[in-house]
Amino acid sequence: MTNSADFRQWGKEMVDYIADYLDNIADRPPLSQVEPGYLRKLIPEEAPHYPDKWQDVFADIERIIMPGVTHWHSPHFHSYFPTGNSYAAILGDMLSDAIGCIGFSWISSPACTELEMVTLDWLGKMLRLPDSFLSCTEGGQGGGVIQGTASESTVMALLSAKMRSIRQYKALQPERDQYEIMSKLVAYTSEYAHSSVERASLISSVKMRMLPCDDKYALRGETLAKAIQEDKAEGLIPAFVCATIGTTPSCAFDNLEEIGPICEAEKVWLHVDAAYAGTALICPEFRSLANGIELADSFNFNPHKWMRVNFDCSAMWVRNQTDLVGAFQVDPTYLKHEHEGKVVDYRHWHIPLGRRFRSLKLWFVLRLFGVSQLQEHIRKQVNLAHEFEALVRKDARFEIVADVVLGLVCFRLKGTDVENEELLRRVTKTGKVFLVGSHLNKQFVIRFAVCAPQTTSEDIHYAWNAITEETNSPLLNGITNVSNGK
Numbered sequence: 001m002t003n004s005a006d007f008r009q010w011g012k013e014m015v016d017y018i019a020d021y022l023d024n025i026a027d028r029p030p031l032s033q034v035e036p037g038y039l040r041k042l043i044p045e046e047a048p049h050y051p052d053k054w055q056d057v058f059a060d061i062e063r064i065i066m067p068g069v070t071h072w073h074s075p076h077f078h079s080y081f082p083t084g085n086s087y088a089a090i091l092g093d094m095l096s097d098a099i100g101c102i103g104f105s106w107i108s109s110p111a112c113t114e115l116e117m118v119t120l121d122w123l124g125k126m127l128r129l130p131d132s133f134l135s136c137t138e139g140g141q142g143g144g145v146i147q148g149t150a151s152e153s154t155v156m157a158l159l160s161a162k163m164r165s166i167r168q169y170k171a172l173q174p175e176r177d178q179y180e181i182m183s184k185l186v187a188y189t190s191e192y193a194h195s196s197v198e199r200a201s202l203i204s205s206v207k208m209r210m211l212p213c214d215d216k217y218a219l220r221g222e223t224l225a226k227a228i229q230e231d232k233a234e235g236l237i238p239a240f241v242c243a244t245i246g247t248t249p250s251c252a253f254d255n256l257e258e259i260g261p262i263c264e265a266e267k268v269w270l271h272v273d274a275a276y277a278g279t280a281l282i283c284p285e286f287r288s289l290a291n292g293i294e295l296a297d298s299f300n301f302n303p304h305k306w307m308r309v310n311f312d313c314s315a316m317w318v319r320n321q322t323d324l325v326g327a328f329q330v331d332p333t334y335l336k337h338e339h340e341g342k343v344v345d346y347r348h349w350h351i352p353l354g355r356r357f358r359s360l361k362l363w364f365v366l367r368l369f370g371v372s373q374l375q376e377h378i379r380k381q382v383n384l385a386h387e388f389e390a391l392v393r394k395d396a397r398f399e400i401v402a403d404v405v406l407g408l409v410c411f412r413l414k415g416t417d418v419e420n421e422e423l424l425r426r427v428t429k430t431g432k433v434f435l436v437g438s439h440l441n442k443q444f445v446i447r448f449a450v451c452a453p454q455t456t457s458e459d460i461h462y463a464w465n466a467i468t469e470e471t472n473s474p475l476l477n478g479i480t481n482v483s484n485g486k
């Protein structure tokens with residue numbers, strides 16, 4: 001492709017292809033059916049020396065790529081948590097790709113920095129975050145940044161907490177060696193926190209304790225306070241807590257109102273991971289799920305999960321920018337500019353130097369949906385989850401194992417793990433719907449997440465039928481009978 005005439009024509013073909021793909025996505029199996037290594041067999045061993053024809057490339061999308069795609073936006077995809085998608089965000093990404101700037105500092109593309117600050121203030125207000133998180137707050141120290149993922153936000157929060165704790169301890173006991181202090185730091189999270197939290201501790205070399213939860217799978221203040229006291233008695237230094245709003249296994253909510261005051265009293269950094277559930281806070285009826293957020297040092301959620309923004313767009317706010325920015329400053333001459341110090345230079349806010357113009361897709365989504373349509377989307381999906389929950393509750397063979405608050409339903413056959421694992425395996429094998437399992441209270445449970453915006457009540461019934469058909473199948477009955485001792 002060498003000229004804009006080709007781009008205009010091929011671009012239109014691609015737009016049509018994308019619209020057809022998304023219009024008819026329900027006709028494709030949600031989970032890819034290929035075997036490992038399928039793709040190499042379909043592709044030449046070397047890149048073409050001379051340009052291929054567009055028509056050939058275009059034809060290979062269906063021939064080579066689509067068989068190996070798991071269709072996250074299918075209304076029969078009920079795995080993990082949703083990932084965002086919308087035409088508004090795709091258009092924003094197209095423009096970002098065309099501009100192709102690398103917005104590491106204000107001067108490297110002022111709109112890239114300023115639109116990010118403004119859209120994150122908009123977003124913070126939509127979620128009713130405390131003013132102390134917003135960059136528009138007069139005299140405030142807060143601010144927001146778009147990270148690639150929630151995992152990166154947790155790593156940044158933990159690394160910043162580590163540096164802050166070292167500073168705090170050096171101020172009290174200047175004779176102590178910083179590496180000795182570092183070896184004593186300890187972080188806390190719940191046993192149901194996302195695996196990325198444990199990973200953040202490995203990356204930042206801070207020991208992490210995974211604390212037990214209550215019967216709602218939530219971390220409580222009392223448990224945290226006890227762990228902190230134990231560790232202090234051992235000469236360790238509590239530095240960081242990651243609480244979750246909407247845990248991955250069951251969408252549980254750690255008790256921020258109990259955890260926040262403990263962190264404040266102990267000078268421990270509180271990070272709140274609301275990767276999935278954060279979007280629901282734009283609905284006033286769900287805002288109380290974040291009660292206690294005022295005492296958090298940092299907060300993160302993924303518009304790229306539930307807010308119709310395509311991956312990657314993970315919004316993170318901090319109450320005190322200098323904790324983040326001051327922790328990892330390096331200043332080579334080639335990155336200096338005349339407005340430094342008076343403007344935000346996002347290169348100090350995350351790990352990579354380079355950054356895309358991600359706020360464009362967020363801006364497009366916020367403007368082209370408006371808050372009202374985004375709220376509608378959340379409410380519709382929560383209602384669909386309750387519809388699925390009602391179907392499960394009506395069938396005496398099954399039980400619901402966690403409160404259904406947002407778009408996730410955790411359920412299981414009243415039986416053994418073996419039966420539940422077998423049921424999930426069989427349902428997956430049908431290719432009709434795609435769900436995954438998780439463990440709660442050491443028991444295997446099946447997760448049903450409402451994911452695609454296209455999902456309707458009919459799709460909920462379709463999924464439930466796919467599950468009950470397999471439950472009724474003779475072989476599974478056999479397993480059930482065996483495990484029941486019949």
Ligand SMILES: Cc1ncc(COP(=O)(O)O)c(C=O)c1O
Binds near residue numbers: 194196273274276302
């Ligand atoms: C609660 C929670 N935190 C973090 C993550 C990781 O998100 P990311 O892929 O943006 O790092 C997930 C992913 O589902 C999640 O559910």
